[in-house]
Amino acid sequence: MNPEKVVFGFFIVLALTLNFGFVLGDIDNPAHHHKWELFAVIVVNLIATVLKFGDRSQVGALLLATSLVAMLQLTAAALVWIVAVYATADGLAAGTMASIVSLTAGAMIANVISVILLVIETFLLRR
Amino acid sequence: MDSIVFLIMRRMRAPLIMLIASYAVAIMGLVLIPGQDGAGHPWSMGFFHAFYVVAYTSTTIGFGEIPYPFTDAQRLWVTATIFGTVAIWIYAAGTLIALLQDATFSRALAERRFRARVQRLRDPFYLVCGYGQTGGALVRALTDRHRRAVVIDLDPERVSLLLLENLREYVPALTGDARRPSNLLAAGLDHPRCLGVVALTDVNETNLKIAIASKLLRPSLRVVCRTDSDHVAANLNSFGTDHIYDPFDTFALHMAIAIEAPCLTLLRSWLIGETGTPLPEPRDPPAKGLWILCGYGRFGRAMYRHLKGQGLDLVVVDADPQLTDPPKGGFVQGEGTGAPTLEQAHIERAVALVAGTDDDATNLSIIMTARQLNRDLFVVARKNHLDNSELFQRVGAQVIMHPSMIIADGIRVRLTLPMLWEFLTLSRFQDPAWACELLSRLCGLLDTEIPEVWQIAIAADQAPALCAGDEHAAALTLGLLLADPRERTRQLPVIPLLLEHNDERHLLPDLALRVRKGDQVLFCAREGARSVMDWTLHDPHVLHYLVTGEDAPAGWVWRRLARRRRHRGASGG
Helix, strand or coil, rough: CCCHHHHHHHHHHHHHHHHHHHHHHCCCCCCHHHHHHHHHHEEEHHHHHHHCCCCCCCHHHHHHHHHHHHHHHEEEHHHHHHHHHHCCCCCHHHHHHHHHHHHHHHHHHHHHHHHHHHHHHHHHHCC | CCHHHHHHHHHHHHHHHHHHHHHHHHHHHHCCCCCCCCCCCCCEECHHHHHHHHHHHHCCCCCCCCCCCCCHHHHHHHHHHHHHHHHHHHHHHHHHHHHHCCHHHHHHHHHHHHHHHHHHHCCCCEEEECCCHHHHEEEEEEEECEEEEEEEEEEEEHHHHHHHHCCCCCEEEEEEECCCHHHHCCCCCCCCEEEEEEEECCCCCHHHHHHHHHHHHCCCCCCEECCCCHHHHHHHHHCCEEECCCHHHHHHHHHHHHHHHHHHHHHHHHHHHCCEEECCCCCCCCCCEEEECCCCHHHHHHHHHHHHCCCCCEEEEEEHHHHHHHHHCEEECCCCCCCCHHHHHHHHHCCCECCCCHHHHHHHHHHHHHHHHCCEEEEECCCCHHHHHHHHHCCCCCEEEEEHHHHHHHHHHHHHHHHHHHCCCCCCCCHHHHHHHHHHHHHHHCCCCCCCCEEEEECCCCCCCHHHCCCCHHHHHHHHHHCCEEEEEEEEEEEEEEEEECCCEEECCCCCCCCCCCEEEEEEEEECHHHHHHHHHHHHHHHHHHHCCCCCCCCHHHHHHHHHHHHHHHHCC
């Protein structure tokens, strides 16, 4: 067992599960989507991105790309949240919540691809 | 390019993860710890504010307590945050700086720059392996004639020396082992513009490896190799190395030619010299009498072989006969630096002396001693290091032999003017009077400076006017090319040396000879004549004038008018 692989897999899967947890619920209901969850998703995704640095293989490059996409979506979601809360009079309206959740849902797709790639790579190595 | 990005990413992984983790913990703490707003009501910090506070605190900017003054609990947490995150920032920045100073990293950076520069080369270039004295002289000779080169050398000092050299063309250089094919490829072995590989390192085996790698990776490429071992030369020959150079043998052969045909040697030195420098003076070695050969190493042996072929009387002086195995007859043991040894070799009746050991101090000492014993000696000195040039000039040797320069000159001529090389080879089979006659012709043509020698191919890119149409094809002769485009009755100060038509070679071709598409011509001229001749080659109107003697109208309207006038003239007359 390679400890590096364990840590690597742990963060990638955790990024997906947290992401899924945040997205779960009514899309426009702020009560179903907690800010702590988004924070955790962003931090875990950041770490997962950095962990993917420096892998020269083709799969490594693809993994890094999916992570970068996820980070882009999550950053956008966080920015929308911040702007809504601090810079608009309405606060966190239902429409804003919907766009935040849809952005994070996009990030989740990227995370799903990430996990699929990880699984494929593992299988290839086994064989 | 990739290796550098990956290197940075790999090294920065740990510091970046620590940075993210510490930020996350600090932000979490700030959000969790309850605070108070301006009026004393309980208030808890949002993620945005928490990130803001941590961002400016950890980078030691410190804007203060925003948006409301902190409670003591918050202050306690921020204190811990400051020490944690600031330390990690310093660690991350330190890692990055250490990475930039890392030898591996800077080498990767330099290699990447080198690769990019080689890939960007748009002109034909030669790949020179080994930037020692020979390589340096060759690169200088090539760049002086506006040819490009790429250099690989193992020694970083030599590569930085190259950067200090004031060369006319930019020469990309790589510090690396030329024996490794990856380095050769990085230096442009597979570049479409690479014309040839020149292996000039001091080590025969290295040159051999470079030649093998080049021939395997790109069989069509020309490979020029230096070696002073017969064994390696035979090996190089076996897989088709194009040119193999042995400096000592080459020089000894020249010396033999100089004794046999002094005019030929002078002709050669005039034609391969640097254009615009003064003509070298003739120095005829004595063709009869006793020659003393000091030093019987690689150089001495080559000299012995070629001079013996000239039927000269030879005495060999060598300090270590066990090692060098000199010929039995006419051998004196000793350094040659002292008078007794030289007297034993009959210096008083010798006509010439060759100081050919591999040590410059010994050679100089031999010459000085010999000069005292016999004033009229003709002295051939072997110079091993360029630095000693002035000493050799001062000691008064008639011929100074410098192995590196000989190879560099030879390779340069071979690479840049293959027809001149052919001309010189052909001229060796002419009788001695032929060379002397050509010399006197050249003397009339030139003032006191080395002529310009160049070759052209009658093809669309070099002589578009000649290849444009067939109307003048029958009138195209060498004499026409030599006519002055400003006044066709005058002739340019140019001598055609060699004309190649298909596989026929015409040495000193007749001016009435026709020039056809696909021919190659070697010219020699006073400096400046070449650009005038280029006029004829490029401008169809000039060519028309030279053939017919009339200035043809160039524009459409004037052409029509001229045709009508001709018609009228024909019907009227």
